[in-house]
Amino acid sequence: MNLLLLDDADFVAADRVLLRDRRLTHLHEVHRAESGDSLRVGRLGGLMGEGRLLSLSRDEAELQVSFTQAPPAKLPLTLLLALPRPKMLRRVLQTVAAMGVPRLVLLNSYRVEKSFWQTPFLEPAAIREQLVLGLEQARDTVLPEVTIEKRFKPFVEDRLPALAAGSLGLIGHPGPWPDCPRAVEQAVTLAIGPEGGWIPYEVEKLREAGLAPVQLGERILRVETAVTALLARLF
């Protein structure tokens, strides 16, 4: 936790917050914080700044806070991701938030096991929990917008062309494609497939929607590693 992220419910006055949850535990156990310490704080969806610990006990922490600094810029990106397996989903959500992805679409694919759609990690509170961990890690305050598309074809045929319009549309896909471009200046729509990759029909549909396949080399990367590698290459 490199940033103590606060939301409206934490505030008892315009410049005072009270914490009683896992963040309190973290202050004790990881930061080994003491009264008088200064900490980096951020207001969810807002500015970042400094917090001073007025008091700290087993039951609660009180901080005086001030907000002066804008959070880091987001990437100019819409990321489409075939729904990963539940354990990977949690890590990918953290990575997506930490890397500064503003918009994530979790999408079905032929190779997404049907059972993956049943996971409790897809519930809004569970998604939000992982995104907050990513923001705390990277020092950002703005939650990515996550949408869920359980049907590939209607999403890709009916909604993706408008979503991708005016952006560089890319499919991260192993194979004999051009290298993933570097340091692009424009907005990007990037689709990353499931373990085993998109099937040819899906690649064709994504191409019809204006996206073009690019690759990172012969090595097959796990989804989380592929997301990080493609974003670090692109931006």
Next chain:
Amino acid sequence: MNLLLLDDADFVAADRVLLRDRRLTHLHEVHRAESGDSLRVGRLGGLMGEGRLLSLSRDEAELQVSFTQAPPAKLPLTLLLALPRPKMLRRVLQTVAAMGVPRLVLLNSYRVEKSFWQTPFLEPAAIREQLVLGLEQARDTVLPEVTIEKRFKPFVEDRLPALAAGSLGLIGHPGPWPDCPRAVEQAVTLAIGPEGGWIPYEVEKLREAGLAPVQLGERILRVETAVTALLARLF
């Protein structure tokens, strides 16, 4: 497991292998393989090719194998990594192997907790297990060479200058440094710090050994994400 990795003990003839361990379980449970199926195989430290399942039972699998293809090239890189916490270490070892790092040095730092050096995950067999998982993921056969340096100062003063000689020496470190370069052509020696970063003394010592700090932006990334992002940017 995108590659069935075989070592000498698996061979019962020049072109036959018998499997009885987790790879057999994987063939059953993940690949749902059947007699007659073809699979990608690789010989640890050698070539890759095709295996045909001659027979498959609960107890063993027999494959006929042939090797025709070189594994993918490694990156021209020596990676120095402050020892991560044990859980992260396992994942980082997989990532390092999957991304094609040929040489990894696990190094002490002021911010590495002493207890991290006690983990059983640092034993050679445990390190090898994680590296093999990374090779199987990425389709590579050549184990990275991992060395362990429990004392920062003698390593950085006495051995690092020779190790880094003739390469581009970089320290991945948040701060007011130049951007991490892209698409470098030469060999690189890259040092990545612990959670919380190298302390100023360590940065100074690494600079004296010929490495220069570079940064990836304001966001603080987890070690595993930072490794992937820096390698994807550099190569």
